[in-house]
Amino acid sequence: MQGFFRYYLSLYRPMIQALNQLLHPYELSYSLWQVMFYLHEHEQASLVEISAYYGIEKPGITRRVQRLEELGYLTSAPGNDRREKSIALTAEGQRIYSECRQQITALERRATAGIATEQLEQTVTVFQQLLGNLK
Amino acid sequence: MQGFFRYYLSLYRPMIQALNQLLHPYELSYSLWQVMFYLHEHEQASLVEISAYYGIEKPGITRRVQRLEELGYLTSAPGNDRREKSIALTAEGQRIYSECRQQITALERRATAGIATEQLEQTVTVFQQLLGNLK
DNA sequence: CAAATATAGTTGCCTTAGTTTACTATTACT
């Protein structure tokens, strides 16, 4: 299956652009959305936790968190440690999360229209195998 | 199939990082590689042609081409028009292309190890459908 | 044909997203 990566990658820009366009009215981008998503799944988290989860260096996460705090979508409190920061979505953040979640799901539906659920599930399985092999 | 985009996107950074690491010894990145790939398929091309093909604004292509010219991987000649530029791979460029092509194919094989060819083909079909729906 | 319009490419400036290095503060190890 030569050229597999090329097929994969040809999809990236259209997808990320559609997502960023969708998120723009909320002053979000996909990279900020990732943090909100993580917090929606985990209630609260530390910065290293998120850094490790997405495989992105800590300074990148610091800045995302700072931005989201400015927007009022999350708050930070001291964690277990006195060096650790525990961040969580605010009520506003949760509201915005839900609204975006709905729109992203709608976009996903549009994008996957006409593709059988089984096919999509198999594709996800392929993604997971690829991910395993690439790390 | 909620969260499909997330599965897709989780693969992007590992893949692009592996590719860029592989291309780094040749002073290339995936964005530069794309231009070389196009020229390998088409012998010669104009900048707008490549711009349209990858959906990237002209200035971005201008800069990629300038960089590849510096590296001696491509040359430009006047096109049909006197405003148009016709670019093509140099002998060196073709040599580098082949070398990278081999390595990328090897990487693809590693990444897709243990996945049935049929599955990969179906995945590519899904990519194409998604792409059609997103544009 | 002359003037207006369109096209190819370039330059400059900006934004987004990420990395590396080096630092502070705190905690854990021995």
Next chain:
DNA sequence: AGTAATAGTAAACTAAGGCAACTATATTTG
């Protein structure tokens, strides 16, 4: 107590792309 490791931050850098404005040519049209 002294050394190591860990959490977070700041500064400086790079890669990649977008937008606006420009030049030079070509095409259209009045």
